[in-house]
Amino acid sequence: MKRHLISAADLTRDDALLILDTAEELAQISSRSIKKLPTLRGRTVVNLFFEDSTRTRISFEAAAKRLSADVINFSAKGSSVSKGESLKDTALTLEAMGADGVVIRHGASGAPHRLATWVHGSVVNAGDGTHEHPTQALLDAFTMRRRLGDLEGRKITIVGDVLHSRVARSNVLLLHTLGADVTLVAPPTLFPIAVDTWPCQISYDLDAVLPKSDVVMMLRVQAERMNAAYFPTAREYSRRYGLDLARFGRMQEHAIVMHPGPMVRGMEIAAEVADSPRSTIVEQVANGVTTRMAVLYLLLGGSEPAIGGDQ
Amino acid sequence: MNAASRPVEPGSARAPHGDQRHKAVLEAPDIRRALTRIAHEILERTKGGENVVLLGIQTRGVTLARRLAERLEEVEGRPVPRGSLDATMYRDDLRMKPARALGRTELPPGGIDDRIVVLVDDVLFSGRTVRAALDALNDLGRPRAVQLAVLIDRGHRELPIRADYVGKNLPTSKSETVKVQLAENDDRDVVLLGPKEVAP
Structure with missing residues (x-):
């Protein structure tokens, strides 16, 4: 039975x-003036956040509350985790409390997958290590579809720190499922090892790809996950892979600029570009709530989930 | 209306034409006459249809609301606001089936506050769809009054709900299904009465 949303690869084209x-x-x-639906009344959704996050946690919380679910927020700081409790014991505690859905963010890739084997509720991956962030990919696809229409055959370029990005992997998998052509652009040091097995193209040259793109998605350089020098200086990275005004001017008229946030203005994206009407960065946040409502409704709203992967 | 009586997938809506088990109880001209009569009754009861908003319940109620609005406009010579309502998220049987796709809820630009809302649906059965629709209306605004128009009332109510305008009262047994087919959704206008389909 389909119960969880762990990976964007769990979703068939019909599911997506x-x-x-x-x-x-x-x-x-x-x-509307009344932003509430009674659909998940009496269901409990636990937000289990082992890593810092503002927008994703708030977004899931707002989504669950708009569907009338009871929301329990759990963050590792100030919980028994800081006293040494294991993920499994935390999971069993949630199980005893009768959580119908668990939204988990964890620093270790694969944590949601493990959690799914321990709890009866539906597990939604809200970002695990450098692995996946499927609801971000869904809200990105939703944003693109609203701006550009059908994604079949659209050229989508994802630029930046692919190595440390869970957003990139989930987006590649989902956009491929939806029929789009994805190109990843980064310096050679910021590609993961098996990137050639991903269903996308890769390039080291942003200027060659830019004029053909319908969507340019910039990724943040995740300095906090970097334990080695992946590029000489921030300035050099910015000059070769940053989206400045000159590059922005070479994009197609209809092309849009996206960023999953949080962004570093002046590093991967120029402030003028981030604030342009063709940037969807604020829209993405609003669309995040809507998309997560859809995921929670389809997983928890019926007798059994209508989407997601088997476990 | 019980979901069992309403085809959900577009494919199943197409009852086999030569199928002896399905009897046509209303043909296209009957449906046309029934809607014309309902349109006149609405005008009579609402004193000319001023302030009336027609809200069709997804899916076939939306088609019927559109047809009714056209008739009201023909008679009164001014446009009648209409919209669509999807009450899926308010249903009481959501947890008995996998979550299903949502239809569109679209209110006319003037909204429904202080209007006379006429809900339009194809078949009135248990009354549960109408209850869900009333709950949905509650979150959308505060109409001055809510009325209900249905093409078929087949009885077997499970809630204290009745229709204000009925195209045809159709006595049925619970083991039967009533299918309304409309040209916009299903190629032709007909109301079919048949035995309940046994799940394969």
Whole structure:
């Protein structure tokens, strides 16, 4: 039975389209005066955050609350985890509390996968290490679809720290499922080892790819995960892989700029580009709530989940 | 209305034409006459249809609301606001089936506050769809009054709900299904009465 959303690869094309279509209908809720649906009344969603996050946690919390679910927030700081409790014991505690859904963010890749074997509720991966962040990919696809229409055959370029990015991997998998052409651009040192097995193209030259792209998604350089020198200086990185005004001017008229946030202005993206009307950065945040509502509804709303992977 | 009586997948809506088990109880001209009569009743009861908003319940109620709005406009000579309502998220049987796809909820630009909302659906059965629709309306605004128009009332109510306008009262047994097919959704206008399909 499908119960969890751990990887963007869990989603078939039909699953992904069902989530995006559902999100499209739910998007109207945010413009109403009563932003609430009774659908998940009496269900409990636990936000289990072992890593710092503001927008993702708030986004999941808002999504669950708009569907009338009870939300329990758990962050590792100030919890029994800091006293040495293991993930499994934390999971069993949640199980005893009767969580219907667990949203987990963890620094270790694969933690949600392990958690899914211990709890009866649906597990939603909200980012695990450098592995995946499927709901980010869904909200990105939703944002692209709203701006550009059908994604079939669209050229999407993802630029930056692919090595440490869970957003890049989830996006490549989901966008491939949806029929888009994805190109990853980064310095050779910032590609993971098996990137040639991913369903996408890779390039080291941003200027060659830029004029053909319908979407340019910039990734943050995750300095906190870097334990070695991956490029000589920030300035050199910015000059070769940053989206400045000159590069922005060489993009197609209809092309959009995305960034999953948090962004470092002046590093991977110039402030003028981030604030341009063709940038979807603020939209992505609003779309995040809508898309996560769709995921929670489809996983928890019925007798059994309508989407997601087996476990 | 119980989901069992309403085809969910577009494919199953197409009842086999030569199938002896399905009897056509209303043909296209009957449906046309019923809608014309309902349109006149709405105008009569609402004193000219001023302030009326027609809200069709997804899916076939939306089609019927559109047809009713056209008739009201023909008679009164001014546009009648109409929209669609999807009450899926408010249903009480959500947890008995896997979560399903949502339909569109679209209110006319003027909204529904202080209007007379006429909910339109194809078949009135248990009344549970209408209850869900009333709950959904609650979150959308505060109408002055809510009325209900249905093409078929097949009885077997499970809630204290009745229709204000009925195209045809159709006595049925619970082991039967009523399928409304409309040209916009299913190629032709017909109401079919048949035995309940046994799940394969």
